[in-house]
Amino acid sequence: MIQRKVCLVGDFAVGKTSLFSRFVYNRFSESYMTTIGVRLQRKVMLVEGQELTLILWDTEGGQDSTAVKRTYLGGAGGAIVVCDLTRESSIRHWPDYIQLLRQINPTILLTLAANKVDLLSPTHPHRTLAQQIAQEAKIPLIFTSANTGEQVENLFQTLAKELLRAEVFH
Amino acid sequence: MAYQTLERDNNTLLAWLLAQEIPLNLVAPPQVTPTPDLTVALLTEALDFSGLDASCPPLKPQSSPQAEGLASLGEPERPAALETFPLSSAEMEKLRELVLIAERQRIAKLEAQVSQLQRQLDSDDSEEMIASFKPVIAEIIAARVRESQDDVAEALYPVIGKSVRRAVAQAIRDLARGVDAAMRRSLYPQPVRKLMQRMRGIDAEDAALRDLLPFQVHEIFLIHQESGLLIHHLSAVGTLSDADLIGGMLSAIRSYVQESFAPGTEGTLEEIRYGDLRIMMVEGSIASLAVVLQGTEPAGFQSLLLEQVSTLHNACGRDLRAFDGNPLSASTILPFLKPLLEV
Structure with a gap:
């Protein structure tokens, strides 16, 4: 079976663990518990008729990308860069994470998760900011809510498809 | 019968008691020789009228000359003593004092002891408290062990x-x-x-x-050094459903220790110990071995692991380098891992 390492990165409290829990266990907790080090879980997905095992590394968030332990990111086939749509700084830190991930692995496949979309009005300027950064970096962007579950499955499916596509062209 | 006529009046009560002959000495000055326990008990009991009312069964009269005399008079509701020995409040108080002096002294002594204990309990000085309880607790434990x-x-x-x-x-x-x-x-x-x-x-x-x-190798994990992905796993004790996660976690622990405690150094995490179980780790340039074992390994076992990792890299370097998560052929890897399970 094909397995791929996928890392979740982003500032602290943007909802990395919540997305991870929603996707793996389909549950959400209101209480915030900071991740120490890293949390690992496996998720077997069926993507376009093919099985793919994602080994998910939910990493500890910090103030910005400098807090990420680089060795956790090594060998990752893909990564999800998460921001909290209600916190502008976490969106503006996206380019730093993207640069860090590509520095460690130039072929890494990325997806941007603009999380906590349920807390924002449809016309909020942070949405536009996130779209602008995603377009500039040419990276797929998904607006998600770990709380309601909105688009969470789609987020991982999008990355999984990219990983399999890359496998075909490998 | 006389019992039923009692009112909530200490004087009346005392008079009634006198009529029952027992405390006659109390009201016959100067032969006041009170404080027998019996008197105290009677007073204490009799002063509590809460449970008494007309429905109470009549008290059986004492068998005494007075009682018999009273009975022979027909139906006197109140003994003669009832009217003849009224006591003033001061006298009553004096009587109480005489009757209860021993009890009051005992209560005062107990209160002092309780206060002393309370002070010790409230005190922040744990040493003092330990000193107070130590002999008692030691004695209790010793007795319990003996028993x-x-x-x-x-x-x-x-x-x-x-x-x-x-x-x-x-x-x-x-x-x-x-x-x-x-x-x-x-x-x-x-x-x-x-x-x-x-x-x-x-x-x-x-x-x-x-x-x-005794010595046994339980599990062998071959882990991709960079990604932490599991390349291969062998078990002597059955299948392990989370082998891929364990492999990843071992890799994460190694990274965490290195980045947290020795960043920028060349050291490696060589062993994790949990009770009788140990996880020995040996790193190669692309893949590392983690071996879960129990007991005391034969001398030179770690050298053997290093040799195997080195041989594996020499023989399968290309496959290992190309590893990106797709499974490697078991026949390529097993010859290097299986001997370790049989040591």
Whole structure:
């Protein structure tokens, strides 16, 4: 079976663990518990008729990308860069994470998760900011809510498809 | 009968008591010789009228000359004493004092003792409290141990048993390492080993014990160094459903220790110990081995792991370098891992 390492990165409290829990266990907790080090879980997905095992590394968030332990990111086939749509700084830190991930692995496949979309009005300027950064970096962007579950499955499916596509062209 | 006529009046009560002959001495000055316990008990009991009312059964009259005399008079509701011995409040108070003096002294003494204990309990000085309770607790424990040794042993076993087991395991490991160090290598053929042991003055019993020490490899993980993805896994004790996660976690632990405690250095995490189980880790340039074992490994086991990792890299370097999560052929990897399971 094909397995791929996928890392979740982003500032602290943007909802990395919540997305991870929603996707793996389909549950959400209101209480915030900071991740120490890293949390690992496996998720077997069926993507376009093919099985793919994602080994998910939910990493500890910090103030910005400098807090990420680089060795956790090594060998990752893909990564999800998460921001909290209600916190502008976490969106503006996206380019730093993207640069860090590509520095460690130039072929890494990325997806941007603009999380906590349920807390924002449809016309909020942070949405536009996130779209602008995603377009500039040419990276797929998904607006998600770990709380309601909105688009969470789609987020991982999008990355999984990219990983399999890359496998075909490998 | 006379009991039913009682009113809530101490004087009346006392008069009634007098009529019952028992405390006659109390009201016959100067022969006031109160404070017999019996009187106190009667007073205390009789003063509580709460449960008494007209529905109470009549008190059986005392068998005394007075009682018999009263009975013979027909139906006198109140004995003569009832009207003839009224006491003033001051006299009553004096009577109370005389009757209850011993009790009051005892209560005062107890209150002082309680206050002293309360002060000790409230005190922040834990030393003082320990000093107060130490002799009592020690005595209780000693008595409990004497009375039921089995129960005590059973209660303590979970705590002491683990410590003893750990200490014995460590002592055995130390012995084994001592013997191995003296022998340098214990992988020589047995006759040669025995000869060398004799020459180096190693006790034959120690050497025999060393040879008998239990040892088993439970799991072997071959982990991709960079990604932490599991390349291959072998188990001597059955299948392990989370082998890929365990492999990843071992890799994460190694990274965490390195980045947190020794960033920028070349050191590696070589061993994790949990109770009797140990995880020995040996790193190669692309893949690392993590071996879960129990017992005391034979001398030179870690060198053997290093050799195997090195041989594996030499033989399968290209496959290992190309590894990106797609499974490698078991026939390529197994010849290097299986021998380790059979040590």
